[in-house]
Amino acid sequence: MSRVTVHYIALLALLAFPILAAPACAAETAVDQRDLEFVPDAVTIKAGDTVRFTDSDHITHNITIDNPDGTSSDKGMDTFGQDIVVGFPKPGVYHVHCKIHPMMKMAITVK
Numbered sequence: 001m002s003r004v005t006v007h008y009i010a011l012l013a014l015l016a017f018p019i020l021a022a023p024a025c026a027a028e029t030a031v032d033q034r035d036l037e038f039v040p041d042a043v044t045i046k047a048g049d050t051v052r053f054t055d056s057d058h059i060t061h062n063i064t065i066d067n068p069d070g071t072s073s074d075k076g077m078d079t080f081g082q083d084i085v086v087g088f089p090k091p092g093v094y095h096v097h098c099k100i101h102p103m104m105k106m107a108i109t110v111k
C-alpha cells in the first residue's frame with residue numbers, strides 16, 4: 001500500500017467519524033405552558049433528546065430545571081409564542097418549575 005493510499009484511508013476515517021459519533025436518533029418532545037400549567041406535567045425521554053417548551057399563555061413564564069445532582073438551571077423567561085429548547089444528555093429525573101408561578105411544575109424522566 002502506498003503512502004498516499006494510507007493517507008487517503010486515514011482522511012476517509014476522519015470524515016466518517018462525526019457520522020458514527022452522532023446520536024442514533026435524538027427526538028424532541030413538546031411541552032406546552034398553557035392555563036398556568038405544564039402540559040403534559042410528566043414526560044419520559046431518552047438521554048440526548050430535547051424538550052421544546054412553548055408558551056401558549058398571553059403572559060410570561062419561566063423555565064427552571066432542578067437537576068438530579070441538586071443543581072438548578074434557569075433557562076430564562078418564556079413569552080407568548082416563544083419556544084425554549086432544552087437538551088437532556090444525562091439520565092435522571094429533572095423537576096421543572098416556573099419561578100413566576102410556583103404552582104407550575106412538571107417532571108422529566110430521562111432514561
Ligand SMILES: [Cu+2]
Nearest residue numbers: 061062098101
Ligand atoms: Cu409561569
